[in-house]
Amino acid sequence: MSIISLRGITKNFGQTPVLKGIDLDIADGEFLTLVGASGCGKSTLLRIIAGLENQTEGDVKILGESVNSVRASRRDLAMVFQSYALYPHLTVRQNMLTPLLLRDLSFYQRLPLVGRAMPGHGVRMDALNDMVEETAAILKIKPLLDRKPGQLSGGQRQRVALGRAMVRKPTAFLMDEPLSNLDAALRVHMRAELSDLHRSLRTTFIYVTHDQSEALTMSNRMAVMIDGRIVQLGTPDEVYGDPQDIRVAEFVGSPKINVIPGRADAHGRVTAYGTPLHKGLRATNCDVSVCVRPEHLQIAPGPENEGWPVLVTHKENLGSDFFLHGNINGSDHRIVGRFHPSAVAEIAPGDSIYLRATAGSPIVFGEDGLRMPLVAN
Numbered sequence: 001m002s003i004i005s006l007r008g009i010t011k012n013f014g015q016t017p018v019l020k021g022i023d024l025d026i027a028d029g030e031f032l033t034l035v036g037a038s039g040c041g042k043s044t045l046l047r048i049i050a051g052l053e054n055q056t057e058g059d060v061k062i063l064g065e066s067v068n069s070v071r072a073s074r075r076d077l078a079m080v081f082q083s084y085a086l087y088p089h090l091t092v093r094q095n096m097l098t099p100l101l102l103r104d105l106s107f108y109q110r111l112p113l114v115g116r117a118m119p120g121h122g123v124r125m126d127a128l129n130d131m132v133e134e135t136a137a138i139l140k141i142k143p144l145l146d147r148k149p150g151q152l153s154g155g156q157r158q159r160v161a162l163g164r165a166m167v168r169k170p171t172a173f174l175m176d177e178p179l180s181n182l183d184a185a186l187r188v189h190m191r192a193e194l195s196d197l198h199r200s201l202r203t204t205f206i207y208v209t210h211d212q213s214e215a216l217t218m219s220n221r222m223a224v225m226i227d228g229r230i231v232q233l234g235t236p237d238e239v240y241g242d243p244q245d246i247r248v249a250e251f252v253g254s255p256k257i258n259v260i261p262g263r264a265d266a267h268g269r270v271t272a273y274g275t276p277l278h279k280g281l282r283a284t285n286c287d288v289s290v291c292v293r294p295e296h297l298q299i300a301p302g303p304e305n306e307g308w309p310v311l312v313t314h315k316e317n318l319g320s321d322f323f324l325h326g327n328i329n330g331s332d333h334r335i336v337g338r339f340h341p342s343a344v345a346e347i348a349p350g351d352s353i354y355l356r357a358t359a360g361s362p363i364v365f366g367e368d369g370l371r372m373p374l375v376a377n
Contacts, residue, residue: 002061003028003172003204004049009058011044011228018044020228022058026172031198031205035215036225037251042208043176045225049206050174051075062171073102078165082177084157086149086164093145096132096164103168135167138200155186162197172204179214191217212252216240224248246289246365255294255323255336260308262290262364269377270364273328275308277362279374288372289365294323296361297337299344300354307354310335315349317341326353 002025009022019041026032034042047053049060051072060067067075078099086095136142139159149157158178165173179187195218198205209215215222216236223233232239232248243249249257262272268280272290281288300307309329316323322344324337337355347353364372 002026003063004206005059005061005064006045006049007059007061009045009048009060010056011041011048011053012056018228019048019055022230024223024230024233026204026206029202029204030220031195031207031218033207033209033215033219033222034225035209035212035222035252038210040225041228042210042225046174046176046206046208050077050079052079076168076171078168078170078173080161080165080173080175080178082180084149084161084181086157086160088149091146091148092136092141092152092160092163093129093132095149095160096135096145096167097128099164099168100128100131131167132163135163138166138197139163154182155190158182158190162194166197166201170203172206175205175207177209178207179209180211187211187214194218212254216252224251226251243363244371246291246369249291249363249365253293255338257363258292258294258297258335260290260292260328260333260335262288264288267377268375270374272362273308273331273333275306275356277357277364277374278359278377280377281364281372282375283366283372287367291363291365292357292361294336294338296358297335297339297355298358299337299339299347300356302354307356308335310353310355312347312349312351312353315344315347324353326355 004026006022006024009019010017011019022045034045036042044053048055051067051070062075087098090098133142136145139162141156141159141163144152144156144160149160152160161178179190182190191214207218219236221234222236222239223230224239225231226247231245232243239248240252243252246259250259260272262270264270264281264283264286266284268282268284270277270280270288270290277290310326311330312324312326314325316325322339322341324339324344324347326335327333328335335355364374366372
């Protein structure tokens with residue numbers, strides 16, 4: 001069941017189109033990531049779902065009901081911002097209580113003196129405090145409840161921001177680059193925590209990031225956005241291993257996928273920098289781009305084994321792996337491979353080697369940037 005549906009969503013800022021016809025169905029309980037470079041429209045799309053921004057055209061539905069005219073506070077969605085957006089003068093407990101007070105108490109019940117004098121005030125506040133304590137226990141921040149945000153680390157502030165969203169038990173969580181202000185080690189830790197939290201809550205997460213590693217490691221599905229459009233939607237394995245657009249292939253993966261100029265001859269046989277592929281194309285007499293992931297390159301004994309001649313320019317030690325950087329066939333065209341340390345122990349910058357793609361690994365794109373299926377020669 002789709003818990004959130006988008007149809008024909010466009011957004012213009014003045015004369016500038018930012019979103020160009022977004023159609024998307026988000027399932028109940030899934031972790032969907034909107035990923036793309038800065039300026040692709042992913043945060044704008046999230047704000048439209050939240051009701052913080054109005055679309056120029058299109059329809060947003062939550063639980064099957066159109067919410068185009070429903071303000072953000074009535075959409076039952078919880079937003080977690082990059083900046084945490086915590087009230088600095090309130091304690092953690094008070095920050096987490098605030099959305100419950102706004103949702104469950106009337107204006108008069110929230111007044112400090114009047115509210116306390118109204119019947120049942122103590123019972124209501126005890127119930128709300130119990131909800132805060134329960135959420136704080138899940139996030140392991142109970143010892144922090146009486147501190148203020150200025151007394152917390154970045155990771156602790158992030159947990160409080162999550163707790164303030166969680167305590168309402170919303171229909172879905174919307175997260176706009178929530179980890180971008182954390183250092184690298186803490187980001188890795190928080191990725192695992194968010195994944196665990198999603199599994200335990202079984203609630204829909206819609207997550208925006210420019211960091212492909214966050215999208216690949218946490219998502220059930222990821223939507224790659226480029227220039228205001230969703231270019232590919234699928235599982236992380238599908239998007240990484242089976243990209244349908246060369247822009248997706250180049251965006252997802254680190255180091256970037258190798259893009260090697262090639263050409264299909266009159267029989268559809270593909271050659272890239274003098275090296276033929278084992279498979280060909282149905283298309284003939286056309287220029288193509290042959291793409292190979294760094295981890296899909298092998299060191300070949302020589303040209304008779306269908307390898308590219310490469311002059312090694314740099315050897316990068318990552319501990320568990322090495323990256324070899326080089327130029328193909330005496331040109332300025334760069335190539336990078338990822339290898340186990342034992343495979344490159346005797347190789348140094350300045351050496352000439354041959355690299356070949358593992359069987360079945362090359363991906364071919366046409367001049368329009370779209371995937372071209374390979375067939376047996």
